[in-house]
Amino acid sequence: xxxxxxxxxxxxxAILSLAIAALIASVLWAIFAxxxxxxxxxxxxxxxxxxxxxxxxxxxTGLSLIVGIALAWSLNRLRFPGRDLVVGLFAAAIVTPGxxxxxxxxxxxxxxxxxxxxLNAVFGVTVESPAYGLGGILLAHVILDxxxxxxxxxxxxDAIPANRLKVGQSLxxxxxxxxxxxxxxxxxxxxxxxxAIIFLLAFTSFPIVLLLxxxxxxxxxxxAIYSAVRLDFDLIGAVRLALTQMAVCAAVIVLASAFTAxxxxxxxxxxxxxxxxxxxxxxxxxxxxxxxxxxxLPLIWVLVDGVVGGFGxxxxxxxFWQATATSIGIGAAxxxxxxxxxxxxxxxxxxxANSVARTLLGVPAYAYLAVPAVVLSLGFFLLVxxxxxxxxxxxxxxxxxxxxxxxxxxxxxxxxxxLDAIVRTKGKLLRSxxxxxxxxxxxxxxxxxxxxxxxxxALSFCFSLGDLGVIALFGTQDFxxxxxxxxxxxGSYRNNDAAAIAAILLIGTIVAFVGLPRLIERLAxxxxx
Amino acid sequence: MVKSFSLALAVLVxxxxxxxxxxxxxxxxAYTYDxxxxxxxxxxxxxxGFEATCNCTLNxxxxxxxxxxxxxxxxxGATTExxxxxxxxxxxxxxxxxxxxxxxxxxxxxxxxxxxxxxDSQFVPFDYSHFAFMHDxxxxxxxxxxxxxxxxxxxxxxxxxxxxxxxTPGLGLLLWVKAAYGDRAPEIxxxxxxxILTITREWSESYSLFLEGEADMxxxxxxxxxxxxxxxxxxxxxxxxxxxxxxxxxxxxxxLKSSDQPELAAQFLAYLAxxxxxxxxxxxxxxxxxxDLGADLDPSFADLPQPTKTLTLSEEDIIANSGAWIDxxxxxxx
Numbered sequence: 001x002x003x004x005x006x007x008x009x010x011x012x013x014a015i016l017s018l019a020i021a022a023l024i025a026s027v028l029w030a031i032f033a034x035x036x037x038x039x040x041x042x043x044x045x046x047x048x049x050x051x052x053x054x055x056x057x058x059x060x061t062g063l064s065l066i067v068g069i070a071l072a073w074s075l076n077r078l079r080f081p082g083r084d085l086v087v088g089l090f091a092a093a094i095v096t097p098g099x100x101x102x103x104x105x106x107x108x109x110x111x112x113x114x115x116x117x118x119l120n121a122v123f124g125v126t127v128e129s130p131a132y133g134l135g136g137i138l139l140a141h142v143i144l145d146x147x148x149x150x151x152x153x154x155x156x157x158d159a160i161p162a163n164r165l166k167v168g169q170s171l172x173x174x175x176x177x178x179x180x181x182x183x184x185x186x187x188x189x190x191x192x193x194x195x196a197i198i199f200l201l202a203f204t205s206f207p208i209v210l211l212l213x214x215x216x217x218x219x220x221x222x223x224a225i226y227s228a229v230r231l232d233f234d235l236i237g238a239v240r241l242a243l244t245q246m247a248v249c250a251a252v253i254v255l256a257s258a259f260t261a262x263x264x265x266x267x268x269x270x271x272x273x274x275x276x277x278x279x280x281x282x283x284x285x286x287x288x289x290x291x292x293x294x295x296x297l298p299l300i301w302v303l304v305d306g307v308v309g310g311f312g313x314x315x316x317x318x319x320f321w322q323a324t325a326t327s328i329g330i331g332a333a334x335x336x337x338x339x340x341x342x343x344x345x346x347x348x349x350x351x352x353a354n355s356v357a358r359t360l361l362g363v364p365a366y367a368y369l370a371v372p373a374v375v376l377s378l379g380f381f382l383l384v385x386x387x388x389x390x391x392x393x394x395x396x397x398x399x400x401x402x403x404x405x406x407x408x409x410x411x412x413x414x415x416x417x418x419l420d421a422i423v424r425t426k427g428k429l430l431r432s433x434x435x436x437x438x439x440x441x442x443x444x445x446x447x448x449x450x451x452x453x454x455x456x457x458a459l460s461f462c463f464s465l466g467d468l469g470v471i472a473l474f475g476t477q478d479f480x481x482x483x484x485x486x487x488x489x490x491g492s493y494r495n496n497d498a499a500a501i502a503a504i505l506l507i508g509t510i511v512a513f514v515g516l517p518r519l520i521e522r523l524a525x526x527x528x529x
Numbered sequence: 530m531v532k533s534f535s536l537a538l539a540v541l542v543x544x545x546x547x548x549x550x551x552x553x554x555x556x557x558x559a560y561t562y563d564x565x566x567x568x569x570x571x572x573x574x575x576x577x578g579f580e581a582t583c584n585c586t587l588n589x590x591x592x593x594x595x596x597x598x599x600x601x602x603x604x605x606g607a608t609t610e611x612x613x614x615x616x617x618x619x620x621x622x623x624x625x626x627x628x629x630x631x632x633x634x635x636x637x638x639x640x641x642x643x644x645x646x647x648x649d650s651q652f653v654p655f656d657y658s659h660f661a662f663m664h665d666x667x668x669x670x671x672x673x674x675x676x677x678x679x680x681x682x683x684x685x686x687x688x689x690x691x692x693x694x695x696x697t698p699g700l701g702l703l704l705w706v707k708a709a710y711g712d713r714a715p716e717i718x719x720x721x722x723x724x725i726l727t728i729t730r731e732w733s734e735s736y737s738l739f740l741e742g743e744a745d746m747x748x749x750x751x752x753x754x755x756x757x758x759x760x761x762x763x764x765x766x767x768x769x770x771x772x773x774x775x776x777x778x779x780x781x782x783x784x785l786k787s788s789d790q791p792e793l794a795a796q797f798l799a800y801l802a803x804x805x806x807x808x809x810x811x812x813x814x815x816x817x818x819x820x821d822l823g824a825d826l827d828p829s830f831a832d833l834p835q836p837t838k839t840l841t842l843s844e845e846d847i848i849a850n851s852g853a854w855i856d857x858x859x860x861x862x863x
Contacts, residue, residue: 112742227694490733493756
């Protein structure tokens with residue numbers, strides 16, 4: 001494998017990786033330094049929590065990937081009115097505040113959900129709700145992460161070049177053969193990165209685990225860290241737990257990076273002329289129908305509930321419009337910053353031939369996801385104070401940076417596989433043309449990546465739009481985002497207001513997911529002067 | 530030339546030093562939890578009311594929770610901007626006192642109307658309510674009358690409670706069970722376990738579960754029904770009174786030793802506990818005022834059933850044992 005020689009790309013990515021690692025280290029150090037007196041040792045059963053959390057995260061990852069592949073496969077083959085909207089809705093789940101998704105889920109699957117209400121009306125019986133305990137956590141996580149996986153994998157399937165499909169069709173491949181020969185090679189490059197992200201998300205999941213977990217038996221390490229910081233004020237214990245969590249997560253990331261295979265498919269998807277057998281089509285229809293029931297209904301309920309609820313009262317509040325403007329501004333700034341960071345890292349990774357170098361360039365981007373939100377915001381808070389900056393003035397900057405870093409793994413999972421595929425499939429051509437690095441990006445990578453960049457921008461914009469972790473410590477009365485406003489409304493009995501804000505957030509998210517990829521693709525393929 | 534240069538420098542310095550010094554009005558900075566400072570909370574009303582009399586500026590700085598405000602001043606130590614902390618409660622007042630960050634308020638509080646006598650030299654009470662389980666009269670017309678009756682209900686009667694490590698009502702329930710049952714507390718928790726649908730991080734999540742009909746009862750406050758009466762004209766949500774008695778939550782405010790405005794801070798606390806300041810509290814924070822407001826108390830509060838017996842635990846007892854009690858409870862419901 002001979003890659004184009006790009007030392008500058010590798011160097012820039014290495015510097016950025018080091019900077020991120022240094023930031024994480026200084027956040028932890030700031031907390032460690034602030035811990036003045038030793039308090040009573042934490043009363044936390046770490047091995048038990050680790051076991052529980054790993055089991056839950058492992059199950060979530062496996063299930064989500066299976067669901068994601070099945071769903072992406074169905075969506076790639078089927079064409080129907082409203083398909084874009086469904087795809088947008090699936091992508092929306094992951095970036096919607098976890099609480100909103102959890103309540104949407106309960107409205108369908110809960111003790112008093114639609115399913116039980118229907119059963120009660122028709123048969124006069126109700127069933128035990130599956131929405132609580134480990135089953136409930138897995139259900140909620142698979143809805144979030146499975147739908148997200150489907151969205152990312154669909155982008156890979158849609159990028160299979162039309163000529164490859166033509167050849168496959170002329171060979172009369174069955175649905176199973178096509179999946180093995182054409183789809184799987186296109187998907188497999190994304191699976192390790194996706195799997196790592198889903199594992200990290202599930203491992204550090206907090207609101208959902210607490211809402212649906214049923215109690216302390218199903219808790220994560222993140223809960224213990226929160227309690228060490230808030231209840232015991234045991235900062236040293238919190239750092240120790242955070243390091244434990246990061247070590248486990250880092251092991252998973254390194255493992256995932258080691259297994260990363262390079263996808264082979266790349267191109268622009270034409271309308272598929274592929275026709276599967278009747279049985280395969282029926283199966284695809286069934287998968288889609290079940291997914292819409294499982295994934296889309298909870299979110300649709302959020303929309304309906306919000307519009308029926310306190311919509312009028314919310315839009316009459318000046319603070320709502322202020323929060324909307326703040327959210328959009330922070331989301332846009334985070335999205336651009338994430339794009340820059342992800343491009344630098346992903347281009348550097350793609351240019352590196354050595355697998356150790358590739359891992360080192362990838363790990364810091366993911367590692368950030370493993371830092372507990374409470375530790376993160378506390379560390380940032382202390383850093384800002386230690387430097388002596390006024391908290392009010394730098395809050396927006398801290399929130400933008402933190403949100404960008406949180407969205408970075410998602411951005412990497414979106415951009416790294418196609419960039420890898422470009423240099424590996426077109427590396428010879430690039431070398432023979434003796435192209436400069438800039439020309440390679442402007443003429444080859446950017447045009448081919450238009451849709452992926454759009455998806456990534458949408459992801460990080462919405463990620464920031466729905467973030468509740470960092471803003472919670474840096475928000476004030478004058479600086480609040482929509483999720484924070486929603487949370488504050490919930491804390492003051494104003495559930496209708498909160499429902500309306502949740503619906504508005506969701507609408508914004510779907511619009512971003514449907515619109516941005518198309519927009520950027522159009523820009524990327526605009527005729528050049 | 531030199532003159533104009535130094536003038537420019539002076540302008541620059543003035544610009545950097547912020548608008549705070551340009552005003553001759555003193556500024557009072559109050560840390561509180563975000564529900565208190567929110568647009569619909571008591572914060573804006575108290576700010577307007579106090580600023581009308583004090584010739585000063587009152588700034589609310591909102592943290593995500595009351596314990597969050599305390600942790601923040603602990604981290605900031607003597608360099609904190611906060612002059613007063615508004616919104617601690619009696620369950621964590623002991624821990625706050627032990628930090629040594631709080632000064633005596635020096636006020637003589639008269640006319641207080643609280644479930645217990647108040648003689649605290651550092652903290653001033655500004656509202657209170659009792660912890661209680663809510664029920665909906667449409668689905669549960671007859672609520673249980675005590676913990677033991679709740680435990681003996683069929684297993685499909687579910688309650689939602691909060692984690693004592695992250696939510697003040699969660700800690701409140703723990704202290705309530707402890708105050709009512711002492712050494713029998715683990716037994717009560719073990720009995721409650723089958724009825725616990727889930728244990729949430731925050732009060733708001735659990736209350737939402739109750740409103741969605743996911744649970745039959747939720748741990749909240751005896752004043753919670755007032756919101757539904759006042760805002761939605763809904764009279765179906767009621768607090769179940771237990772004959773063991775109820776544990777109160779009294780919210781308090783305190784002055785920080787590091788404050789550069791101690792007189793102004795004391796003046797604010799006096800205003801906060803005065804009838805004038807108290808009028809802002811009930812229909813914004815949904816708690817009882819600490820003085821008798823008479824006809825000024827909104828009618829939605831007038832008919833709320835009140836516990837006849839208030840349970841208490843000493844501050845020393847709470848500080849010394851709350852960790853062990855939390856472990857005891859978690860082990861029993863695990």
